Amino acid sequence: MSYPIETVRHSLAHVMAAAVKKLYPDVKFAGGPAIENGFYYDFDTEHRFSEEDFDAIEREMRALIKSNGRFEQRDVTLDEAKDLFANQPYKMEWLNEYDAAGEKLSIYTFRDFTDLCRGPHVESSKDLPRDAFKIRSVAGAYWKGDAKNKMLQRIYVDAFATKEDLDAHLKMMEEAAARDNRKLGRDMDLFHFEPEYAPGAVFWHDKGYKIYRKLIEYMRARQERSGYMEISTPSVMDRCLWEKSGHWAKYGEHNYSGKTQDGKTFCVKPMSCPGGMLVFGQGIKSYKDLPMYLAEFGKVNRYEAAGGLAGLMRVREFTQDDAHIFCTEDQFEAEIVKILSFVKDIYYKFGFDQVWMKLATRKESEFRIGSDEIWDKAEDGLRHALEANGIEFEVATGDAAFYGPKIDIYLKDSIGRTWQCGTIQLDMNLPERFDLSYVGEDGEKHRPIMLHRAILGSIERFMGVLLESTGGNLPLWLSPEPVVVTPISEKYADYANDVVARLRASGVYARADLRDEKVNYKIRELSLAKTPIIAVVGEKEAADQTVTLRRLGQDKQETVALDAFVNDMAAAVKMPL
Numbered sequence: 001m002s003y004p005i006e007t008v009r010h011s012l013a014h015v016m017a018a019a020v021k022k023l024y025p026d027v028k029f030a031g032g033p034a035i036e037n038g039f040y041y042d043f044d045t046e047h048r049f050s051e052e053d054f055d056a057i058e059r060e061m062r063a064l065i066k067s068n069g070r071f072e073q074r075d076v077t078l079d080e081a082k083d084l085f086a087n088q089p090y091k092m093e094w095l096n097e098y099d100a101a102g103e104k105l106s107i108y109t110f111r112d113f114t115d116l117c118r119g120p121h122v123e124s125s126k127d128l129p130r131d132a133f134k135i136r137s138v139a140g141a142y143w144k145g146d147a148k149n150k151m152l153q154r155i156y157v158d159a160f161a162t163k164e165d166l167d168a169h170l171k172m173m174e175e176a177a178a179r180d181n182r183k184l185g186r187d188m189d190l191f192h193f194e195p196e197y198a199p200g201a202v203f204w205h206d207k208g209y210k211i212y213r214k215l216i217e218y219m220r221a222r223q224e225r226s227g228y229m230e231i232s233t234p235s236v237m238d239r240c241l242w243e244k245s246g247h248w249a250k251y252g253e254h255n256y257s258g259k260t261q262d263g264k265t266f267c268v269k270p271m272s273c274p275g276g277m278l279v280f281g282q283g284i285k286s287y288k289d290l291p292m293y294l295a296e297f298g299k300v301n302r303y304e305a306a307g308g309l310a311g312l313m314r315v316r317e318f319t320q321d322d323a324h325i326f327c328t329e330d331q332f333e334a335e336i337v338k339i340l341s342f343v344k345d346i347y348y349k350f351g352f353d354q355v356w357m358k359l360a361t362r363k364e365s366e367f368r369i370g371s372d373e374i375w376d377k378a379e380d381g382l383r384h385a386l387e388a389n390g391i392e393f394e395v396a397t398g399d400a401a402f403y404g405p406k407i408d409i410y411l412k413d414s415i416g417r418t419w420q421c422g423t424i425q426l427d428m429n430l431p432e433r434f435d436l437s438y439v440g441e442d443g444e445k446h447r448p449i450m451l452h453r454a455i456l457g458s459i460e461r462f463m464g465v466l467l468e469s470t471g472g473n474l475p476l477w478l479s480p481e482p483v484v485v486t487p488i489s490e491k492y493a494d495y496a497n498d499v500v501a502r503l504r505a506s507g508v509y510a511r512a513d514l515r516d517e518k519v520n521y522k523i524r525e526l527s528l529a530k531t532p533i534i535a536v537v538g539e540k541e542a543a544d545q546t547v548t549l550r551r552l553g554q555d556k557q558e559t560v561a562l563d564a565f566v567n568d569m570a571a572a573v574k575m576p577l
Contacts (some may be wrong), residue, residue: 003122009034009159011071011110011121012061012133013041016157018113019060020045023053029115030090030143030152036418037169038133038159042141042152044090049153054135057155062130069111071121075104084114090143091116132166133159136173140307147305175415181464182311184472188529190480191312200309200316202460207480210509212319214478215459216297218575219321222346225577228293228323233275235299239265244433245274250367250402254303272298273452276324277434280448285438290448291327291335297459298322312464319459325451326436332449333385336407336424340391343422343455347411349576350466351475354412357391359383361405363398370403370429378426379405401452403429413469421462425452472530473552476572483510483569484531485547488519488538495542499535499562506570510535523550535565 003011013032016039020027024047032041043049076084078095084107085091094116098105108117110125122128136156143149158173160166177183185191190208193201204212220230239257242248247270248255256268269275276294285292299319308314327335340357347355359382362368362375382405386393393407400406409422427450437445456462466474476482483503487496496512503510513522519536526534527550535547541559548559 003127005161006034007120007122008128008161009039010119011125011128012157012159013039014071014108014110014113014115014117014121015061015064015125015128016057016155017041017043017115018064018111019057020155021113022060022064023056028090029088038136038157040154040156042143042154044150044152049138049155051138058133058135061133064111065125065128065130067111068124068126070124071119072109073119073121074107074109076107078105081105081107081116085116129159129161129163131163132161133157134166134170142305145305172415172417176417176468179415179468179471180311181313181467184467184530185311188472190467193311195306198317199306200304200314202312202315202317210480211463211474211478212459214575215456215463216319216321218478218577219346219456220295220297221575221577222342223293223295223323226293226342228295230295230297231276231279232296233269233272233279233298235269236266237269237275239267241274242267242270245277245430246367246369246402246433247271247274251302256301256303268301269298270300270302272296272300272320272322273324273430274434276322277430277436277450280324280326281434281436285326285448287328287438287440287446290438291325291331293323293325295321295323312460312467315458315460318461320454321456321459323453325453326431326438326448327451328438328440328446329449332381332426332451333388335451336382336385336426337389337391339424339451339453340407340409343409346455347422351469352411352413356410357386357393358396358399358408358410359386359393359405360396360399360401360408362400365402367402369433374428375405378428382407382426401425401427403427406452411465413465414471415469419465421457421465422455423452423457427452473532474530475576476532476569477575479530479532479573480509481511481529481531482508482573483533483535484513484526485510485535485537486513486519486522486526488536490514490516492537492539492542495537499537499547502562502566503569506566508566508569508573527552533569 017029017032020043024045026045028044030042032039082095105116106118107114108119108121136158138153138155140151141154143152158166158169160169188207189205191202191204194203239248251270255270257265259265276296279294297319301317304314304316325335344355361379404425404427406423406425408420410418410420412418431448431450436448438448440446485496485499487493493514500510500512515522523534530552532552534550537547541547545562546559547562547565548557550557
């Protein structure tokens with residue numbers, strides 16, 4: 001029988017827990033769900049897991065799978081469950097917090113391991129692959145994700161339906177490691193981090209900051225052509241603003257805040273939405289002003305747990321290409337379609353041609369604001385906008401923002417990984433909280449709908465995705481140093497400087513590498529730094545007014561006339577608007 005991959009992964013998680021129990025009998029179990037590409041399980045034990053333990057755990061898992069053990073489910077009462085898990089403190093804590101209201105609880109037993117679990121699982125371990133999983137890593141994880149609780153040990157496992165799928169995944173991971181944005185950041189001299197002084201914040205070097213600025217300049221140019229107005233709002237604002245919006249209740253512990261001498265609490269901006277609403281709220285707006293597009297490249301700060309920080313991919317300080325579109329109920333569907341088209345075109349310009357959508361709907365939460373009636377209207381509106389325009393999408397139940405449903409936009413990079421960057425959020429609640437209005441054609445006040453929109457999302461994260469997808473081989477228009485000119489000896493330094501001057505006069509950034517090193521050494525270093533074009537000049541080039549070019553990723557070199565090279569480069573570095 002064939003099972004969904006999530007069922008296979010969930011069942012393998014129980015097999016691993018059973019293997020760990022056999023090898024380390026004192027272990028206490030927390031939990032372990034299936035996740036993308038595999039699963040994890042959290043353990044509490046005096047033994048400190050390391051890579052040296054991985055083979056033994058995998059061997060025991062294979063032995064258990066080979067034994068053809070059954071996954072047996074039964075329902076128990078809350079009291080029965082407490083008897084079963086009396087020696088498992090994490091299960092007991094969950095049971096003590098559970099309001100069973102007379103309902104039965106589901107448990108699964110595999111060999112000597114029993115767990116609270118709704119399932120589903122495979123019928124028997126004979127239905128599981130023995131050669132399609134591999135322990136990836138072990139990391140610390142706080143119980144319930146709360147730093148106040150005990151640190152557990154989380155074992156991550158990659159798991160697939162077949163060995164071929166696992167091998168393909170491992171090959172992709174190997175390629176991903178070679179392209180890691182932190183490694184490229186060092187090799188290309190783009191940025192670094194200072195965990196001691198500013199964890200999760202980027203220290204941009206000249207070349208990295210050039211790329212960062214170009215990404216913003218590109219989005220700014222595209223937005224201005226599409227009618228967006230750019231604003232800028234304060235980086236520090238009173239806590240009461242975030243209480244009004246609901247962000248403090250939802251994310252208060254992730255905000256950076258402090259009291260001033262007058263006793264007020266101010267927050268470093270964690271998102272740009274409230275500031276955008278305050279700008280819209282200035283003055284009287286007419287229906288003729290709508291839709292109104294307010295864009296902001298807002299630098300925001302949010303506390304992320306230190307264990308979750310990962311180079312450019314997850315930081316504490318970042319810049320969003322935020323925009324807030326204020327429109328009428330009659331306009332929002334067309335605006336959503338327009339944004340989706342805009343997003344796809346921009347992604348395609350960066351080389352991402354596989355793009356898809358997920359409709360994120362509400363979940364029941366104490367932090368969710370707004371009535372069910374408003375949420376029904378907002379979710380139906382987004383769904384209709386997608387369906388009526390033939391846009392395929394998946395539904396992600398429970399992934400909505402606390403103020404409204406959203407369309408999350410995903411792309412696939414060159415080695416097959418999926419990234420969520422863009423988002424469109426339909427908000428009928430915050431305009432109500434901030435009492436925003438416009439004067440309609442009837443002369444009466446009406447409430448606008450607000451669309452939150454980000455395309456690149458975090459500039460830092462998008463840059464990390466782009467670096468890893470291209471392996472640092474960026475398009476010429478985005479490269480911080482499209483051309484470096486190096487003379488074969490000091491005698492030809494003047495000609496190298498002349499070439500640089502010609503390129504810069506044509507709008508092409510270039511520099512001369514005049515270090516007293518052998519030309520082959522400089523070429524190797526420049527290639528490691530992912531310099532797109534290295535122009536080598538010597539006696540013949542100076543005499544003929546030519547340059548000899550080495551292009552990144554190509555073995556052969558070519559000699560071209562300087563005039564033609566300058567003209568070609570001037571065209572190649574233009575932004576693809």
